[in-house]
Amino acid sequence: DGGITQSPKYLFRKEGQNVTLSCEQNLNHDAMYWYRQDPGQGLRLIYYSQIVNDFQKGDIAEGYSVSREKKESFPLTVTSAQKNPTAFYLCASSPGLAVQETQYFGPGTRLLVL
Amino acid sequence: GDSVTQMEGPVTLSEEAFLTINCTYTATGYPSLFWYVQYPGEGLQLLLKATKADDKGSNKGFEATYRKETTSFHLEKGSVQVSDSAVYFCALVDTGFQKLVFGTGTRLLVSP
Numbered sequence: 680d681g682g683i684t685q686s687p688k689y690l691f692r693k694e695g696q697n698v699t700l701s702c703e704q705n706l707n708h709d710a711m712y713w714y715r716q717d718p719g720q721g722l723r724l725i726y727y728s729q730i731v732n733d734f735q736k737g738d739i740a741e742g743y744s745v746s747r748e749k750k751e752s753f754p755l756t757v758t759s760a761q762k763n764p765t766a767f768y769l770c771a772s773s774p775g776l777a778v779q780e781t782q783y784f785g786p787g788t789r790l791l792v793l
Numbered sequence: 794g795d796s797v798t799q800m801e802g803p804v805t806l807s808e809e810a811f812l813t814i815n816c817t818y819t820a821t822g823y824p825s826l827f828w829y830v831q832y833p834g835e836g837l838q839l840l841l842k843a844t845k846a847d848d849k850g851s852n853k854g855f856e857a858t859y860r861k862e863t864t865s866f867h868l869e870k871g872s873v874q875v876s877d878s879a880v881y882f883c884a885l886v887d888t889g890f891q892k893l894v895f896g897t898g899t900r901l902l903v904s905p
Contacts (some may be wrong), residue, residue, distance in 0.1 A: 683836075721797075721882065721895035732857075737892065769836050778889075782893060784836035 681706045683785035684788050688792045692757065692764060700755045700788045702770035709775055711753035712782060715739060716767040724770075728753055757790060765792050795820040795887040799896035802880075806903050812870040814899045816857075816883035819864065824885040826850075826859055826866040831880045831898070840868075840881070878903045 683704045692698045704711065710729045714722040723735030728747040742761025747753050753772075757764045767789050771782040798831040800815040818826065825844045829837040841850030843866065850857050850882060855870045883896040 685836075719897060721897045722893075724892050729890070751795075751884050771837075781842065784829075784838065786836045 683770060683772055683783060685768075685785040685788050687788060688786070690788055692790060693793050695759045696758055697758050698790070700757070700768055700770075700790070702753045702755065703740045704751050704753075704770075704783075704785075704786060706773035706774075706783065707750070707770060708783070709750070710773045710780075711747070712768045712771040712773075713737075713743075713745065713753070713755045714771065716769060716787075722769065725755065754784050764790055766790060794864065795824065795885060795894050797883050797885055797894055797896035799881075799883050799899050802898075802900040803900045804899060806873055806901070808875055808903055808905055809872045810903075811871045812868070812877075812901065814868040814881055814883075815902070816866045816868065816896060817864055818883075819883050820885055820887070822888065823861060824858050824888060826857075827884040827886075828855070828857055828866070829882040829884060829891070829895075830881065833879070837882065873903045875900070875903045875905055877901060 686701045712727040713725040723739050726745045728734035744756045769787045770785040772781045774778040796819045798817050827842045828840040830840045831837045843850040844890040846861040848859045857866050857868045880898045880900045882898045884893050888892045
């Protein structure tokens, strides 16, 4: 089955620690996205990538980093500089480069701070 | 930049009741509009979309019509089921900044 997988489902971070969230897609989509969801709020865009080895900052990129070494993979690192990382993180992809194209979402990773 | 405003929830209904979730937008031009649904503990799924004025998107009994006169894209369903309980997000394409802009979401609770 084609789709987007995210792992782990739950992730715990200690103070000062960097953690990496995995996102893999087998839909052969060019574009991939990372969103952050907080309770009672809409999704906010962290980073996006339209092509391998290229990515752009979204609205709330500070304290996060990404890489896009392969078309199917777009991992997100939450660094120690992100002071309030507790949230639900969603990865998405879309077939082409046009922002009007439908985005397909993964099941999400919930990050909690110990 | 562009923005989306949704009615606050939760919306609480009995099974087979009529559903309306209001969504209005502010945008330059005529953006594509979307409704996404998020079931508990899951990611978002596209429910329906409309790409131009007067288009009606529909899926699984849900409908929404792109109204440029009122800048609205209200979600409706004639008879809700318990399985429709979820959070519904309205979104638009901000072509200026090349991104999706989401509303804050509306939680729907349907009781038997």
